[in-house]
Amino acid sequence: MRFKTIISVSAVCLCLALAGCGKTATDSGNLIERDKTQTAAEHGETFVPSAAPGAENGAGLPSGVVAAVNGEELKPEDLGYYIYNEAVVQMYAADPNADFAEFDWSDKSIADKIVDTAISDAVADTAFRQKAREAGYSVSEAEKTASALVDDAIERNGEDSFKKTANALGISDVEHYKKVYADIAVFDDVAEDFQKNPTRYISDPSVLDGYADDRGASVRQILILSGTSKGDAAEIAREVNQKAKNGEDFTALMSEYNEDSVKDKNYVYTFTRGEMVSSFEDAAFALGIDQISDIVESDYGYHTIKRIRGAYELRNYWKAQSDIKIAENAAEMLDFEGVINMAKAAAESAEQ
Secondary structure: OOOOOOOOOHHHHHHHHHHOOOOOOOOEOEOOOOOOOOOOHHHOEEEEOOOOOOOEOOOOOEOOOOEEEOOEEEOHHHHHHHHHHHHHHHHHHHOOOOOOOOOOOOOHHHHHHHHHHHHHHHHHHHHHHHHHHHOOOOHHHHHHHHHHHHHHHHHHHOHHHHHHHHHOOOOOOHHHHHHHHHHHHHHHHHHHHHHHOHHHOOOOHHHHHHHOOOOEEEEEEEEEEOOOOOOOHHHHHHHHHHHHHOOOOHHHHHHHHOOOOOOOOOOOEEEEOOOOOHHHHHHHHHOOOOOEOOOEEOOOEEEEEEEEOOHHHHHHHHHHOOOEEEEOOHHHHOOHHHHHHHHHHHHHHHHO
16 A cells, blocks of 8 residues: 655665666555664764874774775765665655745755765664675675666667666665665665565574654564445454454464455555655554554544664664764764756756
8 A cells, every 4th residue: 555645766766776766656565764863872883083184093994984884894985875765754844745846955954864864874774784794694695686677777778868867866886876876776675585584584583673753664563455345444444453363373364354455465665754644654663573563543444553673773772782983073074965966967967
């Protein structure tokens, strides 16, 4: 089912551009909004003094390095997509009907929030990829697949055309596009596999209960459609909700009652702030791990939601287990205006 009609197209286009990207609606499950930046201390990050040009600071970060995650350096050009993606999120939060090219990007408070969140997310995704590799996930295969798909798209459409697609997403060049594409693939694959094989990634999954936040969540739901053919929708929803709260097996109830349009009636939704309709989203983020919501109404019908451990809790845990250093002047290194202008120019050129 589709939960929201106004959705950031950046993550969607990144995954579809290899086949030709347009402003296409998408099913929920795509990584969209990353809201409410958390402090460095909450994630074990160490802010280090900035260095003079050409020198190293006291923590060993060379000048021009925004952050290091377990020794892997992130430079300004590595964060272009993160800046663009968060910019789209903040734009839609400010005005759901906004146009990227026409939006007023001069608000410093919005720009600062976008940059801070971009740094936090880039660091988290880097840690996620590293830890996934350590857990046995074939990151190299994801990277090979991304490289092959990009190379094929360039062969079909030309490098100039593909670079415009990359630039329109805040990505400066082909190689960085490959990297971002691979990182998204790793996250999505691990998110799905984690639900089947949690101990592959963490020996005691219950540890993740302490790493839930309101940036991203995974849930199962039972939807009774407003126009269900099974009887009175509200009454059926009340019955199902009570059964779930009485301790009946949630996945069994999903198999019996769920009228979601996804093929897998036990589907797990993994999403971030801004992706779902507000009533569903607010209820989901209000839950603790393994808690079950009251009945939640939406335009689709009546939802019973159960929050479960998922990829965002795992990402928070892996980030906390990482050695992270962020330069004190990290935000100053990032050319927010340059990324926005590059994306606008590329999008306008593609439309001509």
